[in-house]
Amino acid sequence: MHAGSSPIIDFQTDPARYRHWRIEPDGDVAYLVMDVDPAGGLSEGYELKLNSYDLGVDIELNDAVQRLRFEHPEVRCVVIKSGKDNVFCAGANIRMLGKATHGHKVNFCKFTNETRLAIEDASENSKQIYICAINGNAAGGGYELALSADHIMLVDDRRSAVALPETPLLAVLPGTGGLTRVTDKRKVRRDRADVFCSIEEGIRGSKAVEWRLVDEVVPNSKWKETVSARAHEIAARSDRPNGSKGITLDGLDRQMAADRVTYSHVDVEIDRLRGLVTVTVRGPAQGVPASIEAAHALGDKFWPLTVARELEDAILHLRANEATIGVVLLRTEGNPQAVLDHDAFLEKANGDWLLREIRLYLKRTLKRIDVTPRSFIALIEPGSCFAGTLAELAFASDRSIMLVGTRKGDIRQPAAITLSAANFGACPMGNGLTRLETRFLGEPDTLVQAKARIGTAIEGEDAAELGLVTVAYENFDFDDELRVMLEERTSFSPDAMTGMEANLRFAGPETMETKIFGRLTAWQNWIFQRPNAIGEQGALKLYGSGVSPTFNNERV
C-alpha cells in the first residue's frame, strides 16, 4: 500500500476499460449489469468467482454511478442486476480478504461504503433512482449492494435468497453497512435481524418480504417484465429533465511522479520522510460562464467539476497508496472572488440538472475528507482563496492556521476566509449538518454572526476571534509554530489519531451514514484484528480450506 513497494491502485477508469460491469440503456431506465470477470482481480492469488468483488470491481461501480449521473441525464431509474445466470453476487471475495492486510481491508470497506452512499445520494438527490433486481443469491456484500437501492426485487424461484452470512461463515461483520441498513433503513425487527444474520443460506420468497428484507418477490415467469415495469414506473417519479444532453467525463489531466501528483487544479507534494503531504487546490483561472448553456459546453472543464474530480482522486490516491502519510496540509491558491462567483453561479442555476450534479459531487468529495483517516491541517496564507466552497476545506480540517497580514515582499492579498451561501447548506456533512453548524454547535450565536459576514474577507485575528480558524499567527511565528505542530502530530500514534479524529469530527446528530462510518466501521475494524477472524485458526483464514476454525470463546 506504499508507493514504490506495490503497484499503485488507480481509482480512474472508464466504460471502455470495464471488465466487470456494463451499462445497458433502455430509454429512461438503465440496467447496470454486474458480470465480474473471475480473472480480473486487482491482485494475484484469487479468482472473482460467482460475481464476488474486490476493490477493482468497486472502482468500476463507482465510476459507473458517476457517469450515469453526468453522462445520462435521461436515465431516471437504474436497475442493478447480475449478468450471470442464477447468481446475483456473492459479496466481497473471501480469499482476497483472507490475504489482505488490515489496512487494505479497512480501506476497501471505506471505499465500498462511500460507493453505496453515492448510490443513495443519486436516488435521493439526483432523482436517478436505483432499484435492485436480485436474480440468484445475494450474499454478504451482494445483499449490501442491494440494500443501497430504494427498491429491492427478488425472484421467487425457490432458490434465490438474500443473506448476510459473514458472522456464521467468516467470524466478521458485513463490512459495507449491512447491519445498519437492515436495522435503520429497512427497519427490520432486531430479533429477526439477529436470526437473519445467523443463517448462512439466507431468507427467500415471501418471508423475505414479510421480514422487510426485500420489497417484493416476483415469480420467475414474470421476472423480466415485472422488473422492467417497476423500473419505468419508478422512473416516472423522477424530476430529471427530458431531452437533456449529458456531458462526458474525460480522463483526468494527471501526472504522477515519485513524490508528486499534478492535476490541472490540484497539486499533491509528498514528503514521505516527514510523513506529510501538501495538497494545493487552485481557484478558477477564468470567470464564470456567460450562461448555463456555456457551463454545459465547458463540461468537465468547468472549474467546480474539475476540482471536485481532481481533489477526490487525490484523496483516494493518498488513502490507498500512501499509508505512512499521517498529515495532509491543505492549501489553496487563487482569487477568492472567482470562487465566490462560481458559488453564486452554481446556486443561481441550481434548477439545472448538471449544476445540481456538480454541487452534489463537491459535497461528496468534501465528505470523503471527513472520513479520511489522516490529520488535515489547513494553511491559510496570503494568495489563498479559502472562500465559499473552498473555505469548506478549512472547516473540514482538524485544525486551520492563518497567517496574519502578509509576508515581507509578498504583494498578494492577506490571508482571509470569505464565506458564501455555500457554507450554509450546500455541502452538509454525513451528520446532516453543515460544517459550520457542527463547528458552532455550542455557540449558535457565532453561527448567526458568521452568516452576517457573508461576502467579506475575514482576516487574521478577526477570523480567529470569530472561530473560523483554529489560530492566527504573525509572520514571525507562523513557520516555527507550524513546524512544532507538525513534528508533534507526526510523532503521535497513527491509530490513536485515527480514532480521535473519527470521534471529534462528528459532533451532533448521528445519521445512518455516520453510524456506518462510526459504530459499524469501528466494530468491523476491531473484529478484523481478532485472532478468531484472522489468526491461523481464524475463520477468515481457514475459509474454503475444509478445516473448521477454532475460537477462543472469551467474550470481550
Added chain:
Amino acid sequence: MHAGSSPIIDFQTDPARYRHWRIEPDGDVAYLVMDVDPAGGLSEGYELKLNSYDLGVDIELNDAVQRLRFEHPEVRCVVIKSGKDNVFCAGANIRMLGKATHGHKVNFCKFTNETRLAIEDASENSKQIYICAINGNAAGGGYELALSADHIMLVDDRRSAVALPETPLLAVLPGTGGLTRVTDKRKVRRDRADVFCSIEEGIRGSKAVEWRLVDEVVPNSKWKETVSARAHEIAARSDRPNGSKGITLDGLDRQMAADRVTYSHVDVEIDRLRGLVTVTVRGPAQGVPASIEAAHALGDKFWPLTVARELEDAILHLRANEATIGVVLLRTEGNPQAVLDHDAFLEKANGDWLLREIRLYLKRTLKRIDVTPRSFIALIEPGSCFAGTLAELAFASDRSIMLVGTRKGDIRQPAAITLSAANFGACPMGNGLTRLETRFLGEPDTLVQAKARIGTAIEGEDAAELGLVTVAYENFDFDDELRVMLEERTSFSPDAMTGMEANLRFAGPETMETKIFGRLTAWQNWIFQRPNAIGEQGALKLYGSGVSPTFNNERV
C-alpha cells in the same frame, strides 16, 4: 477473568468498606471525596498513585452514587472533589492498563462508562445534581469523571489544569466518554477539541472556560466558599423533598457456589461446558404494599428494588467473572398479575422520591443488559411472568422463544406476555426510545396495536404474530429447536457476535450515550488491540519505563 482461575471481582461494597471514597454530608449538599489508597488496588503489581483508579475504585464510586440516591434523599447537590492536596485525579491507572488483558480493559471501560452515565442520570432524573470541584490536575479519566458533572469548577492557581493526555502519552483514546462529552455535551469546537486532546499538560485558567472545558475558574483564595456557595445554589434548583428519610441498601442476599449464584429473587445457573447460563428472575412473592409508607418501610426488601439490585449484580458478575459464557438464557417465574400490580403501584406513586428512584434503578439495570456483550435469549414458558417491567427482559433479548400452550402434566398458566404502561415509557433504552418503539421502528401500527392490548395475556402464536416474540414453538418442537439454536449460537465467533449485537440492538436515533457505547467504545477497543498501544514497543506497554514507543506509522 474466569471463575476458578482468578479471584472473583465483587461489585458489592458499602461505605464501611470503602478504601477510596468518603461521603461528607453538609445539609442539602454532600461532598463525595476521592482519596484513593495507593495500596488498595484490585490486583497486585501497581500502586494507585495521584488518585489514579482501577475497577475497585469505580465499584466504590458506583456504590456511593447509588447510596446517595437511596440513603440520602435530603442531598440535592453532590460535589465531587479530591481529598488530596494539589491533585484531583490522574485517571485510570496506567500500569494497571498496561498489565490488563484486552477483555479486562474493555470491561473496565464499560463499567466506568455506566457509572458516569448513572451520575448524569442522578442529576437529570433524580435531581440530585452533581458538580465537580477540581482542585489540582484532572487528567484523562480524572477529567472524564468531571465531565459527568453538570457544572465543572476549576481552581485558578496557575497550576491546576484539565487534560485528556491519553493520545499523546499512551497512544489510546480517553476510554470513558471523554471525546464524546467534549464534542457533544460540552460542545467544544472540534479544532479546539483536537488541540486539547493533543496537549499532555492540558489547559487551565480562563482559557479552560473560554474553550467550554469547564464552567468557571475560581481564585484559590475563594475556592472553598465559592464551591460551597455554588453547591447550595444548585441544590436549590432540585425538586427533592424536604424532611424525607432514606432507606438503607443492605448487603444482597446472595450465595455463590461453583456453578451457581443464588439471590432472593434471581438465580444464575452456569453451564461452562456449553458456554451458557440460565438466569431466572422470580416475580413478587407478595402483593403490593398497602401504601407508599408501607413501601418505604419495606425498603430494599420491596420487590422491584430487590430485583433491580440482584439482576444488576448477576449481570455484572457474569461480565467480569465468566468471560467464556456466550449465551444468557433469561427466564422468569411467578404470577404475572403480581408484577403488573407492582408496575401500577410504582406508576401511581411516581411523585414519591423513593418510588421514582426504584423505577430509575430498574431502567439502569435493563440498560446494562443492552450493552452486555453476551447473546440474550428469553425463554417464555408456562409459569413465567413476562409481564410489564419483566416483559422488558424479553424485549432486551436478542431473541425470545415462546412455548405454545402448556407442557403435559403442567397445570400452570400457558406462557404469555402481558404488557403494562411500563413498556411504553418508564424504561427507555440509551437511544431515548422504549424497547418496543425500537423494535417496531418499521411498523408503527404494530406499536399502536400492542398498546391497545395492555393488561391482556398474549399467548403463543398470537404473541408471535404481534411481533412480541421472535418465535413460538409447540411443545413437541420447543426443546429441539432451542437445542439447535444454542448449539449454533455457541459455535459462532464470540467477537463477531459481540459486534453484531452491538449494531443490531440500537436502531433509530443515536444519543450521547449510544455514541459512547457504539462509536467511541468500538474505536477504543480497536486501538486497545493495536501494536502501537499494546505491543512490546507500544506506548501503553512502555509508559513510565523511560523508553519511547516505536510506532508503525501506517494509517489504517
